[in-house]
Amino acid sequence: MKISIAQLNPIIGDIENNAKKIREKAELAVKEGAKLLLTPELSLCGYPPRDLLLNQSFVDVMSEKLQQLALEIPSQIYVLVGTVTFNSLAHEQGKKNLYNSTALINNGKIYQIYHKRLLPTYDVFEEDRYFSAGNDVNFFILDGVKIGVTICEDLWNDEQFWGKKNYSINPIQDLVNEDIDLIVNLSASPYIVGKQKLREGLLKHIVNKYKIPIIYVNQVGGNDDLIFDGFSCGVNKQGEIIARCYPYQEDLIYLELEKNNKDLSSNYVQDLIDSEEKEIYQALVLGVKDYARKCGFTKAILGLSGGIDSALVATIAVSALGKDNVFGVLMPSPYSSDHSVIDAEKLVNNLGIKSEKISIQEGMKSFDFMLNPLFKNTEFGIAEENLQSRIRGTLLMAIANKFGYLLLSTGNKSEMAVGYCTLYGDMNGGLAVIADVPKTKVFNICKWINKDEEIIPNNILVKPPSAELKPNQKDEDSLPPYDILDDILERYITQHQSLNDIEKAGHNLETIKKVVKLVDRAEFKRKQAPPGLKITDRAFGTGWKMPIAYRLGITN
Structure with a gap:
């Protein structure tokens, strides 16, 4: 079975043109004989839509466009489309009235809808502001292949890889318990320096642990302060990267899933970038x-x-x-x-x-x-x-x-x-x-x-x-000289080190106090600054939530 990755660069809120792009990729994939097309998280509206989600008409338009897109998609192919859906039980459960979802569409129908189960709330993410967490184990069967569906953060809770458990459930383990043949992860994972090596390290770890191949699909493009680098990829049962999209641009690539051994193969492998x-x-x-x-x-x-x-x-x-x-x-x-x-x-x-x-x-x-x-x-x-x-x-x-x-x-x-x-x-x-x-x-x-x-x-x-x-x-x-200043800033801002810890790293205490005081002031x-493009995991942007009027006294 041929599977296609559509690495897309949506414009947030431009539902009409985002849908058009998905349809065009599906038409191209059909010409190559693909049976399934994968698109990124919230591919219909773009990620992150933020408070656009508070406008009910915005979600209504998305629902209508999804129905229309199902009718327009060629009948030969199934497509997983990232979208937002209503939680009909929200008021009974005291939860948010929306889900971050992925819909399986084909031949005019919406066959199934899968909800994201793990909702990140750290750094730039505020998903519990808008969404309820899904409860179901998400999978479908296509041509005799049992395919598990995860959405971005659902992949990122392997206790063995991180050394800790960030959520009470592990959607990957739940899929493994269902004897899944293939896992797909539909993501909108923002760029930070060196993140692709981390992603691929996690993917390889999960494959080696469970012996199930994974296809990872990421959004690409710049949205306000966030940059999405793409780098969508596939990992076979041996833990090898057998497919990788171009970074920083849209791409459409193909993988083969062998029905006999339920393993992936492909020759679309772009190199990682060779310098930071x-x-x-x-x-x-x-x-x-x-x-x-x-x-x-x-x-x-x-x-x-x-x-x-x-x-x-x-x-x-x-x-x-x-x-x-x-x-x-x-x-x-x-x-x-x-x-x-x-x-x-x-x-x-x-x-x-x-x-x-x-x-x-x-x-x-x-x-x-x-x-x-x-x-x-x-x-x-x-x-x-x-x-x-x-x-x-x-x-x-x-x-x-x-x-x-x-x-x-x-x-x-x-x-x-x-x-x-x-x-x-x-x-x-x-x-x-x-x-x-x-x-x-x-x-x-x-x-x-x-x-x-x-x-x-x-x-x-x-x-x-x-x-x-x-x-x-x-x-x-x-x-201070910039090599000293930047090291102090890295330790204080990103690593959250105490003044004593920074001093133990070899810096003068008075210099540290001066720098920390300048940062806080x-x-x-x-x-009041314009949005700044984020490349680190601690940027002065949407993930930076410090008060202005405060006094800790740590530099006294």
């Missing part, structure tokens, strides 16, 4: 491309300072949108070094993008004049420094508004963490491209970009980072 830098870069390119496309933008604008962060964002934008659709603005001040302007101009030439140079000196003088009655007899300080950033931010927003460009902000995760950024200035924008990329990793990615030719001017890679808001300013004047800024 390349993996992150491609993910960010997809994130920018889809954010622009799905929000209706064709062109992007950003400020070019001659620094490494804006250089990386500009390079990503060109890869995502094309050089003719990226506009860079150089905005030197009296404190900008000559080499910063030269470096920015060289980057513009290397990328082949359009640019404009607008000096902010006259704007600075105008603000000095207007504020002089209040600011006279005071020393130049943070307020004046931030004004420069806000003048630049205003210019960028004005150009973006005038011409309908998407403004990309260029701050990195290290800066966002400690508040080394200016509200209504360099934080302005519709998308924060590298807000989850630490400064040290920014350097590594830029060096990877330059591995074959100099795209980012070498001087940008070697000069000390500086905001250039006052004479001879360097980031290290007010921050900057929460109000992060709440």
Whole structure:
């Protein structure tokens, strides 16, 4: 029996076109002789639909479209479609009135509907806000093959693999108890660095444990701050990856399930990405491309300072949108070094993008004049420094508004963490491209970009980072060196280590206290930042739920 994986990039809420895409993939699969087509979790509406699910008409339209799609699908093929269904017993049970479901459709009929059993509530996931958990063991029989159906998290509760049990039930074990021949997992699993190796490690572990092959189908594409990398795959009874889709793009591949030995075979195996830098870069390119496309933008604008962060964002934008659709603005001040302007101009030439140079000196003088009655007899300080950033931010927003460009902000995760950024200035924008990329990793990615030719001017890679808001300013004047800062941030933010544990790792306690205090004080800024593309398992986005007004006293 031939089985097809449709790795899809839906637009959230665009039920009509998402259904059209499923139908088109089914028609292609039929031409190749496929009997079953698999689509990702919530493929009909896109994942995550979030509070769109609170609109009953949205769910009603999905139900109607599912019925119509069943009529339109070629009769030769069965299709598993991710959808949302109503829980008719919700009020009796005191539960949510929706299920995260998958429907088996064929020849005008909806044969069966299967409900997701494990609902994640960690990081970016809030599924118990919308859904009830399914209770049934989900499977069907097709051409004498017993196929178990799981939806994303249903796969992720193997106590032996994790060393702990996260849920009271294990849907995989329940399927094994039903003598299943094949397990399919329909997912919308967001990207984080190195996650595919973890996924495949889990898949291989489950196959080796139960001797049942698995087909894993993942969504692909960017949806707001989340990036879905795809990498759908199949694992045979020997625990071997025998099929793998292309990452970061839609794909349609085929596997054979031998009816005699109930095992999978295929020759569609794409390689894993060979470096972390390349993996992150491609993910960010997809994130920018889809954010622009799905929000209706064709062109992007950003400020070019001659620094490494804006250089990386500009390079990503060109890869995502094309050089003719990226506009860079150089905005030197009296404190900008000559080499910063030269470096920015060289980057513009290397990328082949359009640019404009607008000096902010006259704007600075105008603000000095207007504020002089209040600011006279005071020393130049943070307020004046931030004004420069806000003048630049205003210019960028004005150009973006005038011409309908998407403004990309260029701050990195290290800066966002400690508040080394200016509200209504360099934080302005519709998308924060590298807000989850630490400064040290920014350097590594830029060096990877330059591995074959100099795209980012070498001087940008070697000069000390500086905001250039006052004479001879360097980031290290007010921050620890970035290798130290990033390690402290990783331990405090991601690993949730105590100050004592971070000190035991070799860091100075006073430096740790300073960094932690900066992180905690900057929460109000992060709440007002544009969405930032997520590449780590602890990003300042939808999964970050910290209060602004709080006091722990841990740095006293």
